[in-house]
Amino acid sequence: MSAENQADKNGDMDGASARGKLIETASLIMREGDTIDISFSELSVRSGLNSALVKYYFGNKDGLLEAILERDMTKIVEDVGLLIAKDMPPEDKLRHHIGAVIDTYYKYPYIHRLTMRLIRDLPPEGARDIANKYLKPLSEAYGIFVGDGIKTGVFRDLDPDLFYSAVTGAADRFFTGKLVWKYCYGRDDFDEKMRDAYREQTVDLVMAGILAR
Amino acid sequence: MSAENQADKNGDMDGASARGKLIETASLIMREGDTIDISFSELSVRSGLNSALVKYYFGNKDGLLEAILERDMTKIVEDVGLLIAKDMPPEDKLRHHIGAVIDTYYKYPYIHRLTMRLIRDLPPEGARDIANKYLKPLSEAYGIFVGDGIKTGVFRDLDPDLFYSAVTGAADRFFTGKLVWKYCYGRDDFDEKMRDAYREQTVDLVMAGILAR
Numbered sequence: 001m002s003a004e005n006q007a008d009k010n011g012d013m014d015g016a017s018a019r020g021k022l023i024e025t026a027s028l029i030m031r032e033g034d035t036i037d038i039s040f041s042e043l044s045v046r047s048g049l050n051s052a053l054v055k056y057y058f059g060n061k062d063g064l065l066e067a068i069l070e071r072d073m074t075k076i077v078e079d080v081g082l083l084i085a086k087d088m089p090p091e092d093k094l095r096h097h098i099g100a101v102i103d104t105y106y107k108y109p110y111i112h113r114l115t116m117r118l119i120r121d122l123p124p125e126g127a128r129d130i131a132n133k134y135l136k137p138l139s140e141a142y143g144i145f146v147g148d149g150i151k152t153g154v155f156r157d158l159d160p161d162l163f164y165s166a167v168t169g170a171a172d173r174f175f176t177g178k179l180v181w182k183y184c185y186g187r188d189d190f191d192e193k194m195r196d197a198y199r200e201q202t203v204d205l206v207m208a209g210i211l212a213r
Numbered sequence: 214m215s216a217e218n219q220a221d222k223n224g225d226m227d228g229a230s231a232r233g234k235l236i237e238t239a240s241l242i243m244r245e246g247d248t249i250d251i252s253f254s255e256l257s258v259r260s261g262l263n264s265a266l267v268k269y270y271f272g273n274k275d276g277l278l279e280a281i282l283e284r285d286m287t288k289i290v291e292d293v294g295l296l297i298a299k300d301m302p303p304e305d306k307l308r309h310h311i312g313a314v315i316d317t318y319y320k321y322p323y324i325h326r327l328t329m330r331l332i333r334d335l336p337p338e339g340a341r342d343i344a345n346k347y348l349k350p351l352s353e354a355y356g357i358f359v360g361d362g363i364k365t366g367v368f369r370d371l372d373p374d375l376f377y378s379a380v381t382g383a384a385d386r387f388f389t390g391k392l393v394w395k396y397c398y399g400r401d402d403f404d405e406k407m408r409d410a411y412r413e414q415t416v417d418l419v420m421a422g423i424l425a426r
Contacts, residue, residue: 034333112386119392120247131396139397156421161398162387162414169386170379173325179332183344184352185374201375208369209422 019057021047023067030110034178036065036117065118066130072108073115073134080141090149091211097145098206101171102199106192109175112168139164146210155210167206174198232270234260236280243323247391249278249330278331279343285321286328286347293354303362304424310358311419314384315412319405322388325381352377359423368423380419387411 025047029038040061044051058064079100083093105111115134119127142164149155178190238260242251253274257264271277292313296306318324328347332340355377362368391403 034329116247116392119396127392127396131393135393135397156417158414158418159410162411163418165387165411166383166415166418169382169384171382172386173382174375174378179329179340180344180348183332183340184348197372198375198378201371202379204369205371205376205379205419205422207422208426209418209420213421213426 015057018049018053019067022049022054022057022064023071026064027068027072027108027110030068030114031108034109036110036113038064062118062122065114069111069114069118069130069134072104072111076104077134077137080138084141084144089154090145090152091154091207093145094149094210095203095207098167098171098203099199101168102174102195102202105172105175106195109172109178112172149210153212156212158210163210170202170206174202231262231266232280235262235267235270235277236284239277240281240285240321240323243281243327244321247322249323249326251277275331275335278327282324282327282331282343282347285317285324289317290347290350293351297354297357302367303358303365304367304420306358307362307368307423308416308420311380311384311416312412314381315387315408315415318385318388319408322385322391325385362423366425369425371423376423383415383419387415 022043026038026043029042029046030036038061040051040054043054043064054064058067080097083097086093088096115130118130122130139161142160146155146158146160146163150157175190175195181187181190235256239251239256242255242259243249251274253264253267256267256277267277271280293310296310299306301309328343331343335343352374355373359368359371359373359376363370388403388408394400394403
């Protein structure tokens with residue numbers, strides 16, 4: 001049976017939902033294992049779908065990783081676009097945005113590593129394509145709403161690109177450190193309560209850091 | 214010829230310096246490639262040393278990675294210990310420390326990924342061992358010098374562990390993003406001037422964020 005037939009005959013699942021299930025399962029494996037190394041065989045066992053389907057839909061591992069990144073990043077870029085368009089003071093936009101970044105890293109703790117892996121391993125055009133689709137819009141958004149706050153004097157004068165780097169790094173680190181939490185502090189409570197505490201403290205820290213006194 | 218004989222006969226190089234050269238070369242490969250994936254064969258070619266020596270000194274790849282981490286982290290932990298012991302106001306200690314963290318990530322941009330990889334892949338005792346040797350002392354240091362500043366009222370009241378996570382994440386992110394800089398902004402100037410600009414802005418951001426008003 002060809003992979004295509006297998007896709008059609010896979011229980012009640014049509015092609016689109018089989019593809020979606022593979023992306024969803026791969027995302028869960030990366031989240032649980034705090035890793036971006038996934039094997040086609042584990043993906044096949046966990047999703048209950050034939051591993052030929054993975055090859056059929058995504059070609060190779062990079063194809064699967066790109067599909068996961070697309071699913072996760074498209075929403076982020078859209079949300080930032082909507083935020084920019086809102087009639088809201090820059091400090092409220094920034095506060096809202098930092099909270100959203102922290103929630104995103106909680107949900108997809110692998111997303112930075114995944115982006116870096118693809119940018120590093122794809123041919124230059126592929127790397128540029130990912131930068132253009134997902135990273136440039138975010139960097140430009142910082143230029144706009146941080147720039148607005150600097151112009152009106154509500155923010156201190158600083159470089160929005162360097163600020164972007166500090167904010168996303170601070171937001172990301174905590175959640176990639178799940179195992180640090182476990183082995184350093186003997187804690188397994190890496191849950192939504194912890195996320196909320198981290199969000200609150202980090203948003204306050206960054207806002208106090210950028211607001212003009 | 215056995216690996217041990219090869220170690221003795223390797224030009225003028227004695228065992229200790231051949232081992233050191235392998236660590237140094239592996240560190241350079243990881244820094245240049247922005248990766249922690251190194252192959253024994255590349256290491257052998259770049260160092261000019263027989264690949265049997267890698268196995269002889271380090272056993273396997275985890276052994277080599279642990280040796281690199283030990284070289285890089287021992288110095289960091291010592292420096293933080295000296296800083297704590299200094300007779301200096303907490304805000305000066307913190308300012309100095311954040312600058313040092315940024316310099317460290319510039320020098321060893323792989324160090325967080327390397328730590329995480331070992332904590333994830335080693336057996337639980339090995340992971341705990343790494344946490345105890347390198348991460349716990351740093352976390353405890355934050356408890357001390359951030360705690361001191363909170364007690365004296367110079368810092369806002371916050372959780373030092375969550376703060377530790379935000380600071381190291383902010384310091385780290387920029388330098389692991391070398392390729393982002395290249396593909397997003399078409400810039401290849403990832404040099405000491407850039408490091409200095411990032412250090413200055415990020416130290417100011419975090420200090421403004423934590424100082425009580």
